[in-house]
Amino acid sequence: MGGGRPSCCCHKSRSAPSASGLCVDSLPLVYDRRTRQLRLQPAVPPPPAAPPPPAPGKPGLEEERDSGVGESPSSTLQQGAAAPRPLRPRRRLPEQHLESSAPTTACTRSGRPASDGGSSRDLSAQGAAAAAADKAAKKRGISGLFSRCTSLTSLTSLASLTSSTGDSPCRAARRNSGLQAGSMGLILEPRPHHLPAKSRAEESRHRLEHQRMLEEARRRDQKDSKSRKKAIQAQLKTEHSLAQSTKIWNQDILPNWEKVRHTRKVSDLWWNGLPPSVRGRVWMLALGNDLHVTPQLYKVYHQEALSILRAAAQGNAPRSPCEVREAKTSSVDLIRLDVARTFPQLGLFQKGGPYHDLLHELLGTYACYRPDVGYIQGMSFIAAVLLLNTDPEDAFVCFANLLNRPFLFSFFQLDQSMMSAYYATYTALLRENLPALWQHMEAEGVTPDLYLVDWLYTLFSKSLPLDVACRIWDVFLRDGEAFLARAALGILHLYDEQLRSMEFINLAQFLTGLPDDLDSEALFKSITKVHTSIGRQTFHDLVERSRRPSPLGSPR
Amino acid sequence: MSYAYLFKYIIIGDTGVGKSCLLLQFTDKRFQPVHDLTIGVEFGARMITIDGKQVKLQIWDTAGQEAFRSITRSYYRGAAGALLVYDITRRDTFNHLTTWLEDARQHSNSNMVIMLIGNKSDLESRRDVKREEGEAFAREHGLIFMETSAKTAANVEEAFINTAKEIYEKIQEGVFDINNEANGIKLGPQHSPAAAGGMAAGGLGGSQGGGCC
Numbered sequence: 001m002g003g004g005r006p007s008c009c010c011h012k013s014r015s016a017p018s019a020s021g022l023c024v025d026s027l028p029l030v031y032d033r034r035t036r037q038l039r040l041q042p043a044v045p046p047p048p049a050a051p052p053p054p055a056p057g058k059p060g061l062e063e064e065r066d067s068g069v070g071e072s073p074s075s076t077l078q079q080g081a082a083a084p085r086p087l088r089p090r091r092r093l094p095e096q097h098l099e100s101s102a103p104t105t106a107c108t109r110s111g112r113p114a115s116d117g118g119s120s121r122d123l124s125a126q127g128a129a130a131a132a133a134d135k136a137a138k139k140r141g142i143s144g145l146f147s148r149c150t151s152l153t154s155l156t157s158l159a160s161l162t163s164s165t166g167d168s169p170c171r172a173a174r175r176n177s178g179l180q181a182g183s184m185g186l187i188l189e190p191r192p193h194h195l196p197a198k199s200r201a202e203e204s205r206h207r208l209e210h211q212r213m214l215e216e217a218r219r220r221d222q223k224d225s226k227s228r229k230k231a232i233q234a235q236l237k238t239e240h241s242l243a244q245s246t247k248i249w250n251q252d253i254l255p256n257w258e259k260v261r262h263t264r265k266v267s268d269l270w271w272n273g274l275p276p277s278v279r280g281r282v283w284m285l286a287l288g289n290d291l292h293v294t295p296q297l298y299k300v301y302h303q304e305a306l307s308i309l310r311a312a313a314q315g316n317a318p319r320s321p322c323e324v325r326e327a328k329t330s331s332v333d334l335i336r337l338d339v340a341r342t343f344p345q346l347g348l349f350q351k352g353g354p355y356h357d358l359l360h361e362l363l364g365t366y367a368c369y370r371p372d373v374g375y376i377q378g379m380s381f382i383a384a385v386l387l388l389n390t391d392p393e394d395a396f397v398c399f400a401n402l403l404n405r406p407f408l409f410s411f412f413q414l415d416q417s418m419m420s421a422y423y424a425t426y427t428a429l430l431r432e433n434l435p436a437l438w439q440h441m442e443a444e445g446v447t448p449d450l451y452l453v454d455w456l457y458t459l460f461s462k463s464l465p466l467d468v469a470c471r472i473w474d475v476f477l478r479d480g481e482a483f484l485a486r487a488a489l490g491i492l493h494l495y496d497e498q499l500r501s502m503e504f505i506n507l508a509q510f511l512t513g514l515p516d517d518l519d520s521e522a523l524f525k526s527i528t529k530v531h532t533s534i535g536r537q538t539f540h541d542l543v544e545r546s547r548r549p550s551p552l553g554s555p556r
Numbered sequence: 557m558s559y560a561y562l563f564k565y566i567i568i569g570d571t572g573v574g575k576s577c578l579l580l581q582f583t584d585k586r587f588q589p590v591h592d593l594t595i596g597v598e599f600g601a602r603m604i605t606i607d608g609k610q611v612k613l614q615i616w617d618t619a620g621q622e623a624f625r626s627i628t629r630s631y632y633r634g635a636a637g638a639l640l641v642y643d644i645t646r647r648d649t650f651n652h653l654t655t656w657l658e659d660a661r662q663h664s665n666s667n668m669v670i671m672l673i674g675n676k677s678d679l680e681s682r683r684d685v686k687r688e689e690g691e692a693f694a695r696e697h698g699l700i701f702m703e704t705s706a707k708t709a710a711n712v713e714e715a716f717i718n719t720a721k722e723i724y725e726k727i728q729e730g731v732f733d734i735n736n737e738a739n740g741i742k743l744g745p746q747h748s749p750a751a752a753g754g755m756a757a758g759g760l761g762g763s764q765g766g767g768c769c
Contacts, residue, residue, distance in 0.1 A: 334571065334621065337571060337572045338571075338593055340590060341590065341591065341592060341593040342593065344590040344591070344592060350590060374623075376621065376623050376624075377571070377593055377595055377619060377621045377623075377624065378595050380593070381593075414623055414624075414626050414627070416626060449596070449627070449630070450596070450597060451596075452596075453595060453596025453597070453619075453627060454595045454596045454597075454598075457595050457596070458595060462592070462593075462595065504614075505599060505601045505614050508599040509598075509599045509600075509601070512596070512597070512598050512599060513598070
């Protein structure tokens with residue numbers, strides 16, 4: 001595009017005012033033999049004042065001035081622009097245009113003058129970075145975790161919505177007309193001296209091209225703003241319903257917990273996911289405190305844990321012959337290793353992170369409280385999720401009671417017979433719900449333990465995006481352990497078709513590393529399509545039957 | 557992708573010695589300073605060439621916590637090779653090798669090739685186990701030995717490939733019965749029975765079923 005590109009540069013390079021008053025004939029044009037170009041004759045001699053120091057590496061500018069071309073004609077053309085510009089920035093602009101694929105869009109978006117390409121690019125880059133960060137957060141499912149952040153986001157987006165839509169019709173029109181008028185003037189500008197003169201036909205062609213480019217940019221801008229608006233509206237809608245349900249939970253449900261917890265309405269609201277701001281409290285209520293972990297009890301074990309942790313940090317871990325003591329200290333060593341490896345992508349639990357010490361202490365306190373169980377890998381993820389939703393003491397109470405539930409208790413005790421009973425029940429349910437997939441997985445040799453260990457020991461928090469995992473926890477605490485099997489089957493249901501085309505290694509890799517973009521709604525839709533009973537036998541009946549194999553064998 | 561042989565590997569050793577990092581370096585050629593904790597087992601696969609033949613390595617990377625051994629024991633079944641890893645900066649991980657080895661010998665087939673790996677060789681200043689000690693342990697128990705660094709990738713390729721070479725040699729010598737999938741070796745779909753030393757290899761397909769059913 002030999003001729004096209006420079007002309008585009010000219011269009012963009014000057015933010016001159018409307019050219020309607022200008023006429024080619026009335027301009028003082030002279031023909032320059034050296035450049036073989038028409039150029040404006042200087043009306044006044046070049047200013048005697050020293051020009052601003054030239055940018056390094058731009059000697060061409062000085063040359064231009066020396067050749068006797070004054071600045072005033074171009075200054076005349078620039079009248080009406082915000083401020084007359086020296087030559088230097090104008091030379092810079094075409095490069096900017098070439099660098100940026102759509103400067104007009106960027107400028108119109110940010111509502112800045114077209115000549116301010118550099119900073120508007122910065123802005124759009126910032127926007128892109130923010131969007132990328134947002135996307136990354138969404139991917140890991142942490143965007144919905146902190147309700148306060150969410151409402152802040154909503155305020156910001158609301159503000160941007162009003163600023164981007166409220167004044168857009170008139171402003172956009174003004175901006176666009178300004179751009180077009182400015183570029184009309186630019187075409188009349190002398191071209192850079194090293195370029196051959198344009199023919200009339202070429203000139204009009206370029207003008208048309210330029211108009212088309214502007215039109216395209218405007219359309220693109222409109223489309224962008226539409227989708228942006230739509231996304232913001234969707235977010236606002238979600239936040240509105242979240243605010244509504246938060247209100248219901250706070251005003252109607254929590255004060256009357258025992259009375260209403262089993263009602264249909266509460267159950268339905270619960271299924272849709274607990275609002276992050278009440279999640280911790282509902283979990284606490286749902287879990288209860290059968291173990292009667294009092295604040296005093298917590299303090300005692302917390303203090304003990306702190307002293308062991310401190311001793312370990314100073315490198316003089318007490319190695320007493322007492323077996324219990326031994327178990328506690330070896331747990332402490334392990335915990336130190338694992339805390340940093342808990343949700344490493346969040347950067348919250350690593351050394352120096354805000355939750356590092358809290359997680360360390362919670363796990364240490366539990367190891368002191370239950371030295372017979374100690375610390376088992378997987379616990380750090382469960383404790384971390386609790387810490388993200390409640391304060392440390394409540395998190396400990398929840399943690400102790402959660403691990404005391406029969407299913408988790410047998411898993412963390414590594415009770416092989418119970419675990420086998422769960423796997424057998426799960427396999428029977430897989431066969432019942434997804435017979436084709438069950439058959440395929442059997443043929444490939446993918447047994448449930450290969451992926452269920454990872455899923456269950458962390459209650460899905462390691463394998464699913466965190467916000468999805470929290471929703472699973474919500475319903476798990478409503479429905480009990482049968483829901484864990486249901487959630488696992490739901491995941492298989494969601495990817496059923498995909499999984500049936502995979503061979504062993506792909507299946508195993510897929511299931512132990514589920515996609516980061518797993519959608520919560522889609523998963524819950526899949527979960528509604530699987531059930532955890534066979535005939536009249538409930539999940540617990542099936543587990544019991546698997547534990548005591550009858551002559552008829554395991555449940556089918 | 558077609559292959560002549562498929563070998564199942566298992567990576568074992570104490571928690572935090574760098575098992576998952578070794579696997580990631582071998583399969584993806586990258587190092588993650590803070591790696592996720594492995595709970596249960598994770599999987600990796602890579603194709604290598606030995607003696608001009610394509611060999612697919614199917615690698616089971618296990619959880620290292622002692623409490624999990626009752627779970628990970630079942631993963632030994634059908635493994636042709638094992639990487640037994642310790643951390644050269646933590647003596648206790650070296651001291652636990654004997655129990656790991658007992659476990660491995662007890663729950664796998666007797667021909668399984670075991671490679672002893674002293675990982676984190678880049679941390680020379682924090683070294684707690686001498687190279688000679690690793691060598692002596694390997695000699696004593698008939699293992700192959702290497703010091704590696706998952707961080708700098710030093711010896712990582714070699715560790716995985718040398719193990720495969722040893723397995724391949726055992727196949728050539730007829731030590732491994734490649735028809736028995738419990739040995740952790742499978743013939744690829746295109747591998748002719750003639751090339752496999754006259755043993756039939758029909759009906760194996762491209763899928764893997766060995767070791768876990």
